[in-house]
Each structure stands twice: as C-alpha cells, then as structure tokens.
Amino acid sequence: MSVQCEICPRRCKLDKGESGNCLIRKNVDEKLVLTTYGYPCATHVDPVEKKPLFHFMPGTKAYSVATAGCNLHCKNCQNWEISQSPPDKVPARHLPPKELVKEAKKYNCKSIAYTYTDPVVFFEYAYDTSAIARKEGIKNILVTAGYINKEPMKVLCKNVDAANIDLKAYSDKFYRDVCRATLKPVLEALVTTKSCGVMVEVTNLLIPTLNDSDKDITELVKWVKANMGKETPLHFSRFFPNFRMRNLPATSINKLKNARKIALAEGLEYVYIGNVPTEEAESTFCPFCKELLIQRSGYSILKNQIQDGKCSKCKNKIYGVWK
Amino acid sequence: MEMKRREFLKLSGLFAVAMVVGNNVLKELLPSDFSRAFKAGKYPGIVKKANMREIVKPGKWAG
Numbered sequence: 590m591s592v593q594c595e596i597c598p599r600r601c602k603l604d605k606g607e608s609g610n611c612l613i614r615k616n617v618d619e620k621l622v623l624t625t626y627g628y629p630c631a632t633h634v635d636p637v638e639k640k641p642l643f644h645f646m647p648g649t650k651a652y653s654v655a656t657a658g659c660n661l662h663c664k665n666c667q668n669w670e671i672s673q674s675p676p677d678k679v680p681a682r683h684l685p686p687k688e689l690v691k692e693a694k695k696y697n698c699k700s701i702a703y704t705y706t707d708p709v710v711f712f713e714y715a716y717d718t719s720a721i722a723r724k725e726g727i728k729n730i731l732v733t734a735g736y737i738n739k740e741p742m743k744v745l746c747k748n749v750d751a752a753n754i755d756l757k758a759y760s761d762k763f764y765r766d767v768c769r770a771t772l773k774p775v776l777e778a779l780v781t782t783k784s785c786g787v788m789v790e791v792t793n794l795l796i797p798t799l800n801d802s803d804k805d806i807t808e809l810v811k812w813v814k815a816n817m818g819k820e821t822p823l824h825f826s827r828f829f830p831n832f833r834m835r836n837l838p839a840t841s842i843n844k845l846k847n848a849r850k851i852a853l854a855e856g857l858e859y860v861y862i863g864n865v866p867t868e869e870a871e872s873t874f875c876p877f878c879k880e881l882l883i884q885r886s887g888y889s890i891l892k893n894q895i896q897d898g899k900c901s902k903c904k905n906k907i908y909g910v911w912k
Numbered sequence: 913m914e915m916k917r918r919e920f921l922k923l924s925g926l927f928a929v930a931m932v933v934g935n936n937v938l939k940e941l942l943p944s945d946f947s948r949a950f951k952a953g954k955y956p957g958i959v960k961k962a963n964m965r966e967i968v969k970p971g972k973w974a975g
Contacts, residue, residue: 595946614949623949624956632962633971640975653971657957667974680958696968705973713948732975740946753975888970 592621598774611710612675613658625656628681636888644909645751648890652693655705662769665834672706686718704732719748735778746785758800759809790822810852820908827864878903
C-alpha cells in the first residue's frame with residue numbers, strides 16, 4: 590500500500606520502500622517514516638546574526654541543527670553536500686530532542702535554530718524539539734525556504750519565535766528553473782508564518798542575470814511591503830558560484846547596494862546586505878528618527894541602542910524580539 | 913409544491929454556491945488531515961560520535 594506525505598506541496602505518494610523527493614521521508618512497512626528523526630548531520634553554536642536574524646536577540650548564540658535532505662533542489666545550493674544527499678550517504682550523530690535541548694542549554698544558547706538544510710523535511714524532529722525547548726525557556730528559530738503546506742506550517746509555528754524565510758525571487762519561472770519548485774506556496778508560507786505571530790525576516794539571494802534586475806527587485810519588495818508589512822526586515826544576500834551554478838559570477842556589491850536603495854525607496858524600513866562586509870548596510874537604523882540603533886561588523890554587535898524594544902532616542906517601537 | 917424550472921435552477925445555483933463557500937470555511941476551521949511521520953528505528957547512514965570541538969564553532973554551512 591502506498592502512503593502520501595502531506596508536509597510540502599509536492600505531496601509525494603510513496604510505494605513501499607520508496608523515499609520522497611526530499612530523500613528522507615520514506616514508506617517503511619506502509620508507514621510514513623522520517624528516517625533522520627533524532628539524527629542531525631550538523632550541530633553548531635552560531636551567532637544568531639548568521640541565520641541571518643538582525644531583529645532577534647542580537648549578540649546571542651543559536652544552537653543550530655540540521656538533518657540530511659531537502660525538498661528544494663536549488664542549482665546554487667551552498668549546503669548541497671548535506672541537503673542533496675540521501676541519509677545513507679551523510680554521517681549523523683544520535684541526538685534525540687531532549688538531549689538536543691540539554692546541549693543547547695549547556696552551551697548557553699538562547700535559541701535553537703532549525704537550519705542549514707530545511708526544517709520542513711525534518712518537521713517532526715524540529716517540532717518535538719521546539720516543544721521541549723519552549724518549556725525549558727529556549728526560543729526557536731526556523732531558517733527555511735518556506736516550501737510547505739499551510740497546515741503543517743501552522744503547527745510548526747506553535748513553538749516558533751522567529752523565522753528567516755527565503756524568498757528566492759518573485760517569479761514562478763525562477764522557482765521552477767532554479768529550484769524545481771513553485772512560488773505560490775512560498776508566498777503563502779510567508780503570510781501564514783507572520784499571521785501566526787512569528788517574527789519574520791526575509792532573505793533574497795541576488796543571482797546575476799537571474800533575479801537581480803530593477804524590475805525583479807521592485808516586484809519582490811512591493812509584494813513584501815503589501816503582504817508582510819513595511820516593518821519586515823529584508824536581507825539582500827550575495828551569491829557565490831557553487832554546486833550546479835558555477836557559470837555565473839558573484840553578485841557585484843553595486844547590485845546589492847542598488848537593491849537596498851530600491852527597497853528603502855519603496856518604503857521598507859529595515860533593509861540589509863548580507864555575505865559582504867559593508868558599514869551602513871549591516872546596521873539597524875530607527876525608521877522614525879534615523880538614529881543608528883545596532884551597529885554590526887560581520888556577526889559582532891559593536892553597539893546596541895535598543896531599550897525595551899524601543900529606540901533609545903525617539904522611543905518608537907522597533908520591530909523584533911529583543912529579549 | 914410546484915416549482916418552475918427557473919426557480920429550481922436559481923435554488924440549485926444558490927445551493928452550489930453555499931456548498932463551495934461552506935466547504936472553504938470548514939477547511940479553514942477544522943484541523944486538516946495532515947498526519948505526522950513516524951520515527952525511524954535505525955538511521956540508514958553512519959552514526960558518528962559528537963565532536964564537541966566542532967560544535968562550539970560556527971558551522972561551515974550557510975544559514
């Protein structure tokens with residue numbers, strides 16, 4: 590008998606012994622099984638700024654965890670060794686949810702980030718861990734491409750405090766050509782996550798010639814502003830050639846600066862540039878009085894002028910989770 | 913009760929619209945049929961020991 594996985598829009602129908610498109614969800618004895626449950630292939634203590642999350646407890650550490658597998662197959666994937674390999678090819682350690690939370694506490698991490706590959710595919714492991722973490726006073730972060738069905742996303746969001754969701758392009762063609770996915774479910778996931786009360790930041794990786802024209806950027810920014818709000822932080826990230834996309838150069842710094850300029854002109858309040866050191870574009874400014882609030886250098890916080898979630902100068906509320 | 917053809921079609925149309933709207937509202941309100949996957953008994957790949965020196969360092973992976 591076949592089983593159907595309903596986590597992501599692919600809705601893979603699996604015959605006995607068959608694995609889904611993500612490589613890790615499998616029909617074992619006519620039951621849907623997550624083969625990587627409790628077996629992360631990557632566990633690291635990262636600065637939360639690396640996710641990137643700039644409006645979430647700046648300067649704190651996030652215990653970051655991933656299992657093998659992914660439901661997207663981006664030609665430019667930076668983590669393809671673990672995301673595009675079946676679990677039998679990826680060594681992992683045994684770390685059940687309780688032990689994971691214990692380890693996060695041991696390393697003084699204020700949060701656990703489900704990241705590197707995509708927590709959508711290791712849903713049950715991420716969800717069970719997040720429930721324990723919340724009880725123990727540790728916050729939960731999703732770093733995801735948001736290719737998930739609405740119901741599982743709502744369930745996952747129950748214990749999630751912040752998310753960085755990739756919006757790879759505002760183009761269905763891009764999703765189909767580059768990621769073997771579609772745009773609509775990602776847009777729905779962005780809106781669902783925010784409507785569940787999760788603090789959401791958005792990342793857009795600019796790939797030369799594929800999604801970096803002024804028109805591409807303007808359309809994406811307009812959608813974010815209209816559907817997620819002008820307070821939504823947006824990170825324009827620099828592309829580097831990798832995996833199956835080595836024919837394109839790295840994104841020029843001018844392109845990134847231009848994208849930031851467009852987004853600010855369209856009315857987004859917090860726009861950043863990632864994967865490249867810049868002075869102004871990795872700092873947070875108050876959208877009301879323009880005061881420099883958080884000065885960053887790489888993943889380090891040089892200055893933080895946010896007090897009780899408000900600008901220390903004009904006392905206006907700054908979007909984010911600050912403690 | 914007698915019913916003219918036009919009235920019957922009108923009522924049928926209204927009923928169909930009510931069914932579609934009702935179905936959509938119920939879909940939003942009721943829990944979905946999405947079901948969890950089970951845990952695997954055994955990891956299919958190599959199970960390694962934790963390297964604590966690696967864990968405390970930021971990961972080489974993006975994100």
